[in-house]
Amino acid sequence: MENVTIARLLDETADLLEIDAADPFRIRSYRRAAEAVEQQTTQLATLVDEPKQLLAIAGIGKGMAANIVELVKTGSMPMREELLLKYKPTMLDLLKLPSMGPKTVALIWSALGVADIDSLETAAKEGKLNDLPRFGQKQVDKILKGIEDFRKNSGRYRIDDATATAERISALIREFPGIESVTPAGSLRRGKETVGDLDLLVTGPACETDRVAEVVEHVASLPLIANLIAKGQNKVSFNLRNGLQVDVRMLPRASYGAALQYFTGSKMHNVALRQRAIKMGYTLSEYALARMDDNSVVAAASEAEIYNALGLDYIAPELRENNGEIEAAQNHTLPGLIDLRDIRGDVHAHTTASDGKATIREMAEAALAKGYSFLAITDHTKNLAMTNGLDDARAIEHIAAIREVDRAMEGRIRVFAGMEVDILGDGTLDLEDSTLAQMDVVIGSVHTLFNQPYEEMTDRILRAVENPYLRILGHPTGRLLLAREPFNFDLERVLRRCAELGVVVEHNTGMPRLDLSDRNLRLAKELGCRISINTDAHSITDFDQMPFGIAQLRRAWLTPLDVINTYTPEEFLRALRPRP
DNA sequence: GCCGTTTTCGGCCCGACTGTTTTCAGTCG
Numbered sequence: 001m002e003n004v005t006i007a008r009l010l011d012e013t014a015d016l017l018e019i020d021a022a023d024p025f026r027i028r029s030y031r032r033a034a035e036a037v038e039q040q041t042t043q044l045a046t047l048v049d050e051p052k053q054l055l056a057i058a059g060i061g062k063g064m065a066a067n068i069v070e071l072v073k074t075g076s077m078p079m080r081e082e083l084l085l086k087y088k089p090t091m092l093d094l095l096k097l098p099s100m101g102p103k104t105v106a107l108i109w110s111a112l113g114v115a116d117i118d119s120l121e122t123a124a125k126e127g128k129l130n131d132l133p134r135f136g137q138k139q140v141d142k143i144l145k146g147i148e149d150f151r152k153n154s155g156r157y158r159i160d161d162a163t164a165t166a167e168r169i170s171a172l173i174r175e176f177p178g179i180e181s182v183t184p185a186g187s188l189r190r191g192k193e194t195v196g197d198l199d200l201l202v203t204g205p206a207c208e209t210d211r212v213a214e215v216v217e218h219v220a221s222l223p224l225i226a227n228l229i230a231k232g233q234n235k236v237s238f239n240l241r242n243g244l245q246v247d248v249r250m251l252p253r254a255s256y257g258a259a260l261q262y263f264t265g266s267k268m269h270n271v272a273l274r275q276r277a278i279k280m281g282y283t284l285s286e287y288a289l290a291r292m293d294d295n296s297v298v299a300a301a302s303e304a305e306i307y308n309a310l311g312l313d314y315i316a317p318e319l320r321e322n323n324g325e326i327e328a329a330q331n332h333t334l335p336g337l338i339d340l341r342d343i344r345g346d347v348h349a350h351t352t353a354s355d356g357k358a359t360i361r362e363m364a365e366a367a368l369a370k371g372y373s374f375l376a377i378t379d380h381t382k383n384l385a386m387t388n389g390l391d392d393a394r395a396i397e398h399i400a401a402i403r404e405v406d407r408a409m410e411g412r413i414r415v416f417a418g419m420e421v422d423i424l425g426d427g428t429l430d431l432e433d434s435t436l437a438q439m440d441v442v443i444g445s446v447h448t449l450f451n452q453p454y455e456e457m458t459d460r461i462l463r464a465v466e467n468p469y470l471r472i473l474g475h476p477t478g479r480l481l482l483a484r485e486p487f488n489f490d491l492e493r494v495l496r497r498c499a500e501l502g503v504v505v506e507h508n509t510g511m512p513r514l515d516l517s518d519r520n521l522r523l524a525k526e527l528g529c530r531i532s533i534n535t536d537a538h539s540i541t542d543f544d545q546m547p548f549g550i551a552q553l554r555r556a557w558l559t560p561l562d563v564i565n566t567y568t569p570e571e572f573l574r575a576l577r578p579r580p
Numbered sequence: 581g582c583c584g585t586t587t588t589c590g591g592c593c594c595g596a597c598t599g600t601t602t603t604c605a606g607t608c609g
Contacts, residue, residue, distance in 0.1 A: 025592055029581040061582050099598085101607050136600060186609090199609085232597055237608095247609080262594090267609070274593045279585085285594055 001045050001072050003037050009071055009080065010034035010064075015092050016083040018102035019109075032059040035268055037068070039323050041523040043492075045072045090116035097146040098229075099139065107132060121147050145227070149243060156194035157244055159548050163188065166198055169224070169246060176218045178206025180253075185263035191318045191551025193517065197245040199263050207234075207250040215250050255287045257302035262286035268322035269315075276310055276326065284310075318554035337554045340547050342566040347376035347441050348420065348474065348508065348534035353398050354379035355387035357539040360405045360415070366540035368413040374569040376416040376441040377402050383422035383430040384447055392435045395419055399438050414569040416440035420474055422447050427463025429470065436469035437580075440573060443506065445474030457489040465497050468580040472532055473498055475508035491520060492527070499528035502577040504564060509549025510536030521556035530575060531563050 014030035036059040037044060047053045054065040070077040087109065094105045094117065108114040111132055114123050124144050129135050157165075163184075170182035179202060183189075186199035206215050212234050219236045220228060229237040234250045251259045262270065263286065270284075277284040281292050288300035289309055299305035304314045312329035316337055319325040328334045349363050350356030358366070360377055367375040379398065380389040390398055399417040406415040418441030421429045429436065429444060436442050444464045452460065464470055473494070498505050505524050524531055533553060535545045553563060560566035564575045 023581080026581050028592075032582080059582070063581055067581095099607065103606060134600070134605075138599065142598095197609090230597060235596070237597090263609080265609080267593095271593055278593080283594085287595090 001075070003040055003044055006044060006068060006071055007034040007038040009076070010037065010067070012092055013077075013080045013083070015095055015102070016080065016087060019087055019091060019106045020083060021102075021106065029059070029061075029064065032268070033064045033067075035322070036060060039321065039519065041519060041526055044068055048072050088115035093117055094120060097143060097150055099142050099146065117147055117150070149239070152243060156196050157242075159188065159191070159193055159195065159551065160545065162195045162198060162244070163548075165240065165244065166200065169198070169200060169222070169248075172222055172224070173200070173202055173219060173248065176206060176215055178204050178211065179215070180204030183260065185260060186247075186265060189264045189317045190266065190320060191548075191555055193552065197247060200246065200248045201256070201259055201263060202248060202250045203253050203256045208252050212250045219248050219250075253301070255300045257304075257306055258284075258288050258300045259286050261303045261306055264317050264320060266321050269320040269325070272322045272326055273310065280310065282310075316554060318551060319557065321555075335557050335559050338550065338558050338560050338563055338566065339554075340550050342560040342563075343372070343533070343546060343550070344567065345372050345374035345376075345414075345565050345569065345572060346370075346534050346537065346543060346546070347374070347416065347418070347472070347532060347565070347572075348378050348443055348506065349375060349537040350379050350420075351377055353394070353401075354384075354389055355538060360402055361408070362540055363537065364405055364409055364413055364415050366537075366543060368409070370543050370546075372413060374414040374416060374572060376418045378418040378420040378441060378443050381419055381421050381430050383424060389422070390419070392432050395431060395435050396438065416569075416573075418442060420445055421470070423460065423464040424448075425452075425460065427460045427466075429464065429467055433469060441471060441576070442469050443472040443474040444470040454488050454490070458493060461489060461494050462497055465494065465501060465503050468577070470503060471576045472504045472506050474506050475510075475536070492523065495524050495527045495529055498524075502530070504532045504576065505529045507531055507533045507549055507553065508536050509533060509545045509552075510538075510542065518552045518555035521552060521558065525556065525558060525562055531558065533563055533565050 010030050011034040014027050014034065017027045017030065036057050040057065044054065048069045051065050051069065054060055054068060055062070060068070067077050091105050091109065094100050095102065108120065108123070108129070112123055112128055114120050121144065123129055124140050129140050129143070130137065166184045166188060173179060173182050181203055183201045184199065185201050186197065187195045188198060202215065206212070216231060216234065216236055220231050224240060225238040226241045227239040229239065229245070236248045237245065239245050249259065249263065274284045277289060282289050282298060283292050288297045289306050290297050299309040307314050307329065312326065313332055313334055315325050315329050315334065318337070319334070325334065346367060351358060351360050351363055356363070356379070363377065364375055380387040381395065382389045382391040402415055402417040409415060418439045419431065420443045421431055421436070423444050423446045424430055444467070446461065465473060495505060507521060521531065533546070533549050535542050535549070537543050564572055567575060
């Protein structure tokens with residue numbers, strides 16, 4: 001059983017306990033445990049015979065460790081089974097509807113026997129809900145609308161789409177006079193791969209208490225609003241046409257730092273921070289860090305002031321997951337995180353020789369314009385016929401052409417010659433060794449034969465890694481490949497072997513999906529892998545995808561030293577596995 | 581159910597918004 005599954009089952013148990021009106025603190029420990037399990041890089045299923053290691057995880061005690069062992073061994077646990085007999089698994093879906101919380105789910109179940117979305121819809125349309133306490137027509141309409149939205153779109157939104165949307169909305173909000181800045185908070189600011197909603201914080205003279213009402217009106221009447229959810233004194237919530245929920249909050253400058261801290265989250269990080277505040281005699285809210293005894297403000301205007309007042313170094317948003325960052329901030333051991341400015345090269349790029357849209361020279365100029373010191377051209381090879389992949393003869397000509405451009409750039413940027421070689425079904429590469437020997441960068445990627453069994457896929461990738469000419473393992477989880485599920489193989493074993501052999505592991509930020517999750521990146525670092533971040537550029541604008549991948553590197557606590565794109569061109573070449 | 585610089589019991593984060601119960605419970609982040 002995978003960690004994500006264990007986490008989901010624990011979280012669902014927490015939902016069931018809430019419906020059962022159990023002790024809220026007990027419920028919270030199930031949620032905490034679920035979060036903790038999800039963040040682990042080792043698979044807990046391998047630890048069931050060593051419960052001590054489970055107990056070492058913060059938030060997991062004796063009882064929870066026993067629960068996890070039970071889940072891994074039997075697929076469930078006694079309490080969960082009891083709750084599922086008492087209630088219905090479909091009730092968990094109901095919790096996903098807006099304004100449907102555990103109390104309401106329990107109420108409609110006991111009063112009407114409603115346990116799933118379809119019967120809830122029927123009951124609502126037949127007017128049965130209106131007789132229930134705390135139910136009026138507005139509540140019923142809200143639920144019906146919620147069911148409609150739930151069926152239309154449920155899920156999360158990609159970080160690049162959400163960023164673009166946030167920028168569009170911010171521009172509209174800034175049109176109002178007296179607005180200084182609009183900042184995205186929430187999981188977007190934390191750099192998560194996907195976001196569930198958008199949090200925008202607005203400040204400026206117009207957001208002071210006496211004027212804020214006008215700003216609220218301005219935001220609530222933005223033309224792109226599809227559905228207004230709520231409008232308060234300093235908050236507006238709405239849905240866009242694509243279903244994305246946007247929460248906009250207007251805040252006076254004096255408390256902007258506290259608000260930014262608060263709404264950036266994560267929830268678990270904030271809870272831990274507030275516990276710390278209380279121990280120090282403070283109370284932390286979205287308005288300020290204040291003394292508990294006389295309510296006097298200790299810090300509020302900037303995040304750094306708040307963290308410092310709590311005896312902590314400033315914690316970058318990407319680290320705020322209550323995953324050891326608070327302890328590290330206290331001990332001054334936070335890592336010097338990698339930053340977009342550290343990146344000096346991109347070593348996975350395509351040209352018109354295969355399926356790219358620009359020439360070698362155009363790509364080189366674009367990389368130079370990004371401020372890079374090096375670029376590697378890595379077109380597809382012959383096995384990918386649909387991309388016009390190169391065979392050995394064309395590859396050798398292409399290498400010569402790349403060398404020519406490298407000379408023409410006269411040292412302003414180094415252009416390395418490479419190829420994104422296809423890993424075949426038997427684990428061999430689809431170009432001759434003598435051709436591969438002429439390249440600086442050989443990326444090996446799996447593009448075909450998705451349906452191989454787990455063991456065969458693992459063996460296939462391991463065999464490719466053994467090839468002494470392969471220097472970078474390309475998008476190792478295969479998540480790039482459109483509309484396909486990620487490969488199913490033993491990632492940990494592959495990463496271990498890459499570390500042993502000095503094969504660089506790629507974090508490919510080409511969309512539609514980022515390649516390695518922050519958890520897998522953390523695992524790669526723990527196992528001693530060198531990492532390369534690349535946009536897999538097929539056009540000169542694709543280099544712009546770099547920031548979204550950087551966010552994942554930061555979430556994995558990576559420093560410039562961990563990532564070979566931060567090196568000088570010479571250091572970069574030396575960092576690669578030596579050629580035979 | 582977890583946890584310990586007020587330790588093995590008694591705590592456990594904070595506030596806004598909504599709808600409808602004329603005083604607040606439930607939901608949400």
